[in-house]
Amino acid sequence: MLKKFKIDIKVLKEMDFTLFIVTILISLFGIINIYEATRMMKGNFTRNQLIFLLISVVILYISLHFDYSLLRNYVEIFYWGNIVLLIATKFIGVTVNGAQGWIRFPGGYQFQPAEFMKFAMILMLAKKMDQFDLKVNDFKNFMILVAYCVLPMGIIMKQPDMGMAMVCFFIALGIFFCAGLDYKIIGGGLIAVLLGIIILWNSPLIKDYQKTRVRALLNQEADELSTNLQLTQSMIGIGSGGILGTGPSFGSDTSRSYVAAFVPESETDFIFAIIAEHWGTIGSTILLILYGILIYRMIVDAKEAKDIFGSMICAGFTSYFIFAILQNIGMTIGIMPITGITLPLVSSGGSSLVTTFIAIALILNISMRKKKIYF
Template sequence: MLKRLKLDTKLLREMDFSILIATILIVLFGIVNIYAAMKPDVSDAKKQLLWFGVSLVVLYFILLVDYNILRGFAPILYWGSIVLLIYTRFMGATINGARGWIKVGGLFSIQASELAKVAIIFMLAKKLDEMELKVNNLKNFMILAAYTLVPVALIVIQPDMGMTMVCFFIVLGIFFCAGLDMRIILGGLTSLVFGIILLWNSGLIEPYQKRRLVSFLNPEADELGSGLQLMQSMTGIGSGGFFGTGFKFSQDSSTSYVGQFVPEKQTDFIFAVIGEHWGTIGAIVLLILYGIIVYRTIRTARVSKDIFGSMICVGMASYFLFAILQNVGMTIGIMPITGITLPLVSYGGSSLLTTMMSIALIINIGMRKKKINF
């Protein structure tokens, strides 16, 4: 029994430790910044540390199983996420204007769309493998589009614009790397623009949410309203300078600018905490660690022994690239403010768990990129 719970040394030699180490460093850095953002209330930091421990256990068990065996669970994961999204629509808790959370025993919440994000990647990878990348076949394309639209539509009506954008760019990255005709991709982008216009005028998005989304264009116009969060974020990041104001475990968040004045500082605006305490140098180090994960993920996609593994890596690389650009961009005023968190750093158990599961799959794919004779 114990032998089954031990990774074979031949597989260990194939493991990409750079992704694992970069991931662990980013998560620990995130927990430190959640602590800095919320102290003296350290409950969020403790919960994130607990989720990290759970995620490491799940990561290890995923590494034990050949990812080709896991592909058989793709339909279960996909349809399970659909059921959770439907349940969330009618029974979920509303946080920040979106009904997207499932309360579990009053102790913690699960964001169903985080699971759906991974399920979309998993299902598209499985189908593209079965289709042998014949994505320009009309029937195949319609099947892939249907698998994408069902969960995305359920996310749109929450409404969760941030996760909708994440899913769109994940699918765009997968379709592009699968070889979808550029005319179809451009048509899809055009349809997205019209879709945003329709959604904007549908009544699903509340007026205050609209103001928040466009506030980055001119935050000074409403410094005490929709532009407040962005203005305070940029001030906090600016105060950090190149080396930051420093970090002390004994220091309360009330002594820092971001800790006092930036809402959602432990989630959406965690980068403002990083900018203030660690400065430009801290932000650069974080982005370098992200760069290692993205680069090694793309490399794993290139050397994967099958389409299924390659497309999973492409989907995750697309997620990381967009989520990092969007989250960092919105804290410094170059992107609209959405509910997209900073991967592995922002507070959120379901986000951390699903992202760690996906990274485990990437490592798993790299470990089994070639046949190993036992």
Template sequence: MLKRLKLDTKLLREMDFSILIATILIVLFGILNIYAAMRPDNSDAKKQLIWFGVSLVVMYFIILIDYNILRNFVPILYWISILLLIYTKFMGATINGATGWIKIGSLFQIQASEVAKMALIFMLAKKMDEMELKVNNLKNFMILAAYTLLPVALIVIEPDMGMTMVCFFIVLGIFFCAGLDIRIIVGGLSSLVVGIMLLWNSGLIEAYQKRRLVSFLNPEADELGAGLQLMQSMTGIGSGGLFGTGLKLSQDAGTSYVGQFVPEKQTDFIFAVIGEHWGTIGAIVLLILYGILIYRTIKTARNSKDVFGSIICVGMASYFLFAILQNIGMTIGIMPITGITLPLVSYGGSSLLTTVMSISLIINIGMRKKKINF
């Protein structure tokens, strides 16, 4: 029994330790900044640390099993995620205007859309593998579109515009790398613009959410309202300068500008905490770690022995690229303010767990690679 729980030495030699190390460093850096943002209350940092411990245990078991066995459970995960989205719409907890969380006791909560995001990547990977990447076949394309639209539609009506955008760009990255006709991609982008216009006037998006989304264009116009969060975020980041103000963990949260004045600093605006305490140098170090993670993920995609493994890696690389750009961009005023968190850094147990599980699969795929042209 114990032998089954031991990782094969030959496989261990194939492990991409750069992905593992980069992931661990990013998460620990995130926990440190969550603590810095919320001090003297360290409950969020403690919960994030617990979630990380759970994630590492899950990671080990995922790495043990050949990912080709795990693909058999993809449909189950996909349909469970659909049921979770439906459940949260009617029975879930509402946070910041979106009904997308399932509470577990009084301490923990799971965001259903985080599970659905990963389930969508896995399902598209499984289907494209079965289709042998023939995504320009009309029947195949319609099947893939149906699997995509079902969870995305449920996320839209939560409403969760941030996660909707994430899913769209994940699917866009997957279809592009799978060789979908560029005319279809352009048509999809055009449809997105039309869809956003219809959604904007549908009544699903509240007036305060609209003001928040467009506030980045002119935050000074409503400094005490929709533009407050962005103005305070940019002030905090600017105060960090090149080297940052440093961490003064023994002092009260009031000594930190971001900790005192920026709402949602442990989640959506965690980069403002990083900018203030660590400065430009700290932000660059974080981006280098992300760069290593994305580069090695893309390399794993190219070296995967099958389409299933390649598409999972492409989907995760697409997620990281968009989420990092969007999250950092919204804290410095170049992107609209949405609920997109900074991967592996922002506070959120379900987000951390699902992301680490997906990274575990990337490591798994790399350990069992066989050169193919992709």
């Protein structure tokens, strides 16, 4: 029985161990900070995150047994299945943070189809790029690829979940860029998006609370005690950390940190504020260095992939990580609008951690099989 779960050593030695080790380090650091954010709250956030980390590692290990190339046969099923689930949220979905994008199961467990839709979109674009042999500047090929992006993004915007729609957009942009799309087309696309935003701003798709967030970002001082109160408290907490931070609270101290006490969602959306408060500029910089190594290794694995399919998968997930990290940290320091995008591998959330590990597992799988023949 155990032999079925034993990985060929010739394949395993090709795995990107640096990527794996950095992933584990960031995840463990995230658990420490989730403890800092929730130790005075009801609920076992830290324990649950640790359990989901163990589950994620098991899923990662099992997934390494299968050649990622087998996914080609199931990409369409996965993509269209997620489209159906996205549409289903319109009828049976529950609303969380203003977006009707969740499906609730008996027992209280909630599932967000959009989380998996971004993976499905990456796989679909990767497969089509492979089929088109990276001829992305061919008009017919380009329009087919755009259609596969616009469909899920349109449904997600209708929920409305602008944060996830932004994630899907930057994933697609990253894949197109890596595939060699003409810069003129990319520039034209960005202009079209800007015009689209202007049109959407005056449409029912953009809700009042979303407009308020954008206005508050552009005029923070005038709104620091109302809409920007969460951001104001976050920045106070970050500033209080200084260079070295206030230090972790592993002892019997029962006092609560400033961010944990005054910043809502400090264990999820605003976890970076907890990190900056307790670990200071040095700790925050170390985390950013680890993220830098993570992204660098993803780029290397994308370049070394044995085929276009694997390379584009890596490119898609790399784009997701870059955008999610910049967006999440940016909104805690007031340079990006506040959205529900969490900090990868760090923020509290079992489903988010599992899906992120699935992404890492795919990249590791691609790195293991970059050679076409093994002797």
